[in-house]
Amino acid sequence: MAKRSHHVESTDSRPKKKSKSEKHSKSSKKDAPEGNVVSASYEQAPALSAIAQSEIDQFHAQHTIKVTDPLPEALNLRPITSFEYLPACDSDLYGPLKSFKSPTPIQSTTWPLLFAGRDVIGIAETGSGKTLAFGLPCLKKISDSKRSKNPYQPTAVIISPTRELAMQIYDQLVKFAEPAQAGVACVYGGVRKDEQREALKSAAIVVATPGRLKDLQSDGSLSLGKVKYLVLDEADRMLDKGFEQDIKDIIQPMPVSRRQTVMFTATWPRSVRDLAAGFMSSPVTVTIGGDPSADPRANTRIKQEVEVVNHHDKENRLIQILNRSQRGSNSPEKVLVFCLYKKEAMRVERLVKAKGFKVAGIHGDLGQGERFRNLDAFKTGAATVLVATDVAARGLDIPAVKLVVNVTFPLTVEDYVHRIGRTGRAGAEGHAITLFTETDKALSGGLINVLKAAKQEVPEALLKFGTTVKKKQHDAYGAFFKDVDTDKTATKIVFED
Known part of the structure; x- marks a missing residue:
C-alpha cells in the first residue's frame, strides 16, 4: 500500500507527455457518455429480498429518501440496511465495519446502485457518511478486478475541493485498502511533488485536489486513461471555487465506456446539474432529507x-x-x-x-x-x-x-x-x-x-433583523452577478434609422 511520502527512485517510468496531435484527437471527442454502458454483477442478498416491502417503505419514509432513476427498466434495488446484506467479498474488506452499528441512509441507498455499476448522484447533508458510501464500492471494484500493473495508471480517482478533505478521505480509505490490496495516494498543493509522484507509482486509488491533480496530469506524472471509477466529492463547492474547467480537463482523457462516475453534493444548483449531465451516464439521483434544491440545509440532528x-x-x-x-x-x-x-x-x-x-x-x-x-x-x-x-x-x-x-x-x-x-x-x-x-x-x-x-x-x-434573503454574490463578480440561462437564444435588437 502506498504511503504518503517515499524516497524518489532514480528510474522514471512515468507516462510520457502526449504529442499535440494526440491531445487534439482526444479533445475532439464528446464529453458526455453515450448510453448506460457500465456493467457490474450485483446479487441482492436473499435475506434482504425476504424483508417485507412495508419495512423498506418505512425506512425510506423515516429518512426522507427519494430515488430517481431515468431507466424505467432498471431493477428496484433495496437499500442495504444492515452490513450482513453486503455482497460477498473474497477479501476481508468489510472487517473495519465492525466498529459501526449500521449503514447510514446515504450508504444504505447508494451501495446497491454502486455495486451494480450505476452512475450515482448523492445529495445529502454534511456528516452523513458519504466517504464510505462511495469508498466501499470503489474498493470492492478494485478487489474484484484485475488492475493494470503499469505504474502511474490509477484505477480510481476521487476529487475533493480542499486538501484537508482529501486527507480525511485518504485516512478513511487506507483503513479498508489493505484487504483489497489497493494502494492509495493523496495529492494536494502546498507540498513537494516528488514524494507524491513516488506514491502515485503504485496507487490504484488517487485522492486529489483538482489543481494539483491537473498539474501532475499535465507534466506527465500520471495517466488517467485506465480510470474505471471517478468520484467528485462536494461538487458544488468545487464549482464555487472555480474548478469547473480543471475538472473537465482532468476527466477528458478518462475512458467513457468503462467508467463509473459518482457525484456527491450538499446542494443541487444548476451548475452541478450541468456538470452531471456532461460526464454521467443515466445517473440515479439519491436524495436524503427532502427534495434537492440550491438552498443550504443543516443536519436535523x-x-x-x-x-x-x-x-x-x-x-x-x-x-x-x-x-x-x-x-x-x-x-x-x-x-x-x-x-x-x-x-x-x-x-x-x-x-x-x-x-x-x-x-x-x-x-x-x-x-x-x-x-x-x-x-x-x-x-x-x-x-x-x-x-x-x-x-x-x-x-x-x-x-x-x-x-x-x-x-x-x-x-x-x-x-x-x-x-x-x-x-x-x-x-x-x-x-x-x-x-x-x-x-x-x-x-x-x-x-x-x-x-x-x-x-x-x-x-x-x-x-427583528428581518427575514429577507439577500441575493447570493459571485466570488468574482460580487452583487452584480446574474445567474442567467446560457442556453436561451439571444434576442436580436434592430435599431431603425
Missing part, C-alpha cells in the same frame, strides 16, 4: 442555538460556554470554535489558552505541517478546543465533536451550514451555538430559513 449579542461581549460569552463544557468533567467535550479572520482566530486562541484550556488552532498563516499537527492534537484529545477559520469548515470529519461555537458569523449562510456540520456526524446528535451581532444582520434572512427548515427555534431578537 444538530441542536442550533442563536444568541444575539453585543459585539464586545462575544469573547466573554465564549469563555462562559467553554467553562460549562470543559470544567467539572474527567473527559472534557471536544469544542470547535470558528472565527472569521486569521488575526481574530489567533487572538481568541491566546485568550482561551490564557484561561487554562487545552487549545490548538488552524488558520491560513500556519504551515501545512503545523496545521496537521494541531488537527491531530484535537483528534487525539491532547487539545480539547480547536480555534479555526473557515479552512476547517468544509468536509473535515473530526470524531466526537460535541459542540461548535461560531464566535463570528461567516460571510455566507452556506459556510454556516458547513461549520455546524462538523458536529452531529455519522448519526450522532450535535450542538451548535452561534453568536450573532447587528453587524451580521444582512444574513439574518438566510439563517432564519436554515433554522426553520431544520425545525429549530428562531429567537425573537433575530427576527
Whole structure:
C-alpha cells in the first residue's frame, strides 16, 4: 500500500507527455457518455429480498429518501440496511465495519446502485457518511478486478475541493485498502511533488485536489486513461471555487465506456446539474432529507442555538460556554470554535489558552505541517478546543465533536451550514451555538430559513433583523452577478434609422 511520502527512485517510468496531435484527437471527442454502458454483477442478498416491502417503505419514509432513476427498466434495488446484506467479498474488506452499528441512509441507498455499476448522484447533508458510501464500492471494484500493473495508471480517482478533505478521505480509505490490496495516494498543493509522484507509482486509488491533480496530469506524472471509477466529492463547492474547467480537463482523457462516475453534493444548483449531465451516464439521483434544491440545509440532528449579542461581549460569552463544557468533567467535550479572520482566530486562541484550556488552532498563516499537527492534537484529545477559520469548515470529519461555537458569523449562510456540520456526524446528535451581532444582520434572512427548515427555534431578537434573503454574490463578480440561462437564444435588437 502506498504511503504518503517515499524516497524518489532514480528510474522514471512515468507516462510520457502526449504529442499535440494526440491531445487534439482526444479533445475532439464528446464529453458526455453515450448510453448506460457500465456493467457490474450485483446479487441482492436473499435475506434482504425476504424483508417485507412495508419495512423498506418505512425506512425510506423515516429518512426522507427519494430515488430517481431515468431507466424505467432498471431493477428496484433495496437499500442495504444492515452490513450482513453486503455482497460477498473474497477479501476481508468489510472487517473495519465492525466498529459501526449500521449503514447510514446515504450508504444504505447508494451501495446497491454502486455495486451494480450505476452512475450515482448523492445529495445529502454534511456528516452523513458519504466517504464510505462511495469508498466501499470503489474498493470492492478494485478487489474484484484485475488492475493494470503499469505504474502511474490509477484505477480510481476521487476529487475533493480542499486538501484537508482529501486527507480525511485518504485516512478513511487506507483503513479498508489493505484487504483489497489497493494502494492509495493523496495529492494536494502546498507540498513537494516528488514524494507524491513516488506514491502515485503504485496507487490504484488517487485522492486529489483538482489543481494539483491537473498539474501532475499535465507534466506527465500520471495517466488517467485506465480510470474505471471517478468520484467528485462536494461538487458544488468545487464549482464555487472555480474548478469547473480543471475538472473537465482532468476527466477528458478518462475512458467513457468503462467508467463509473459518482457525484456527491450538499446542494443541487444548476451548475452541478450541468456538470452531471456532461460526464454521467443515466445517473440515479439519491436524495436524503427532502427534495434537492440550491438552498443550504443543516443536519436535523444538530441542536442550533442563536444568541444575539453585543459585539464586545462575544469573547466573554465564549469563555462562559467553554467553562460549562470543559470544567467539572474527567473527559472534557471536544469544542470547535470558528472565527472569521486569521488575526481574530489567533487572538481568541491566546485568550482561551490564557484561561487554562487545552487549545490548538488552524488558520491560513500556519504551515501545512503545523496545521496537521494541531488537527491531530484535537483528534487525539491532547487539545480539547480547536480555534479555526473557515479552512476547517468544509468536509473535515473530526470524531466526537460535541459542540461548535461560531464566535463570528461567516460571510455566507452556506459556510454556516458547513461549520455546524462538523458536529452531529455519522448519526450522532450535535450542538451548535452561534453568536450573532447587528453587524451580521444582512444574513439574518438566510439563517432564519436554515433554522426553520431544520425545525429549530428562531429567537425573537433575530427576527427583528428581518427575514429577507439577500441575493447570493459571485466570488468574482460580487452583487452584480446574474445567474442567467446560457442556453436561451439571444434576442436580436434592430435599431431603425
